Amino acid sequence: MSIPFYKYQGTGNDFVMIDNRKGLFPHNTAIISKICNRKFGVGADGLILIENHDSLDFEMVYFNADGSQSLCGNGSRCAVSFAHFLKIIKDETKFLTIDGPYEANLKHDLVYLHMRDQQCPEKFDTHYFLNNGSPHHIEFVNQAEKQDVYQQGAAVRYSDVYQPNGTNVNFVEIKENNTIYVRTYERGVEDETLSCGTGITASALAAADKGLSSPVAIEAKGGKLEVRFEQKADHSFTNIWLIGPAEQVFSGQFDI
Numbered sequence: 001m002s003i004p005f006y007k008y009q010g011t012g013n014d015f016v017m018i019d020n021r022k023g024l025f026p027h028n029t030a031i032i033s034k035i036c037n038r039k040f041g042v043g044a045d046g047l048i049l050i051e052n053h054d055s056l057d058f059e060m061v062y063f064n065a066d067g068s069q070s071l072c073g074n075g076s077r078c079a080v081s082f083a084h085f086l087k088i089i090k091d092e093t094k095f096l097t098i099d100g101p102y103e104a105n106l107k108h109d110l111v112y113l114h115m116r117d118q119q120c121p122e123k124f125d126t127h128y129f130l131n132n133g134s135p136h137h138i139e140f141v142n143q144a145e146k147q148d149v150y151q152q153g154a155a156v157r158y159s160d161v162y163q164p165n166g167t168n169v170n171f172v173e174i175k176e177n178n179t180i181y182v183r184t185y186e187r188g189v190e191d192e193t194l195s196c197g198t199g200i201t202a203s204a205l206a207a208a209d210k211g212l213s214s215p216v217a218i219e220a221k222g223g224k225l226e227v228r229f230e231q232k233a234d235h236s237f238t239n240i241w242l243i244g245p246a247e248q249v250f251s252g253q254f255d256i
């Protein structure tokens with residue numbers, strides 16, 4: 001069977017997108033990991049299916065490159081852009097993710113994703129931790145560029161403390177002008193990605209504990225984003241937005 005697909009990227013986090021409103025593409029881990037393989041397939045950090053939903057605009061079904069599932073912030077932004085391209089939505093949407101319903105807007109070529117309210121990230125001696133739909137270990141470092149993200153990220157991701165599910169690992173450098181530079185080792189990709197939306201959002205909230213204020217400007221290897229939030233008297237966060245570009249870069253078809 002021949003299936004049309006599109007390739008999207010959100011600050012370098014790249015995804016194969018399939019319009020699965022007719023339900024023809026199977027939720028099959030082996031097929032998904034083969035398509036996402038950068039040598040033997042199309043190549044992507046993840047694969048996203050846009051499916052029908054009874055009361056919301058659509059359902060976004062997200063798979064990491066290895067076929068596992070979790071919430072993907074950049075993938076959600078790309079799915080919104082794809083749904084707009086498919087004319088399923090106009091400039092505002094409410095859609096279903098693995099983490100429940102999410103809302104987003106499209107404005108001036110940027111996708112604004114409204115994230116769930118969050119508690120303050122848990123603070124440990126060496127790091128912070130927040131599960132904002134996906135689990136994130138956050139370490140502040142002096143020079144993120146010098147970090148061996150693959151080795152050090154994998155060591156934390158597979159450490160006993162995070163078993164059995166593992167975690168994503170973010171290395172965060174505080175720069176001038178309320179800016180953070182974030183590098184992420186992603187679970188399910190098992191490598192550094194050029195950007196991770198949930199990781200960037202979690203890192204911005206941890207940075208608030210270090211004195212940064214909304215909006216936090218984000219630099220990732222794949223581009224720039226912004227995180228906005230309000231912090232309540234009890235230190236929890238509300239009105240959290242992940243803002244950045246999401247672009248269609250390729251289309252084609254494959255046989256399964």
Ligand SMILES: N[C@@H](CCC[C@H](N)C(=O)O)C(=O)O
Nearest residue numbers: 070072073074134196197198
């Ligand atoms: N790239 C993502 C996060 C995807 C899920 C993650 N790899 C996990 O399994 O926890 C993002 O943009 O948030």
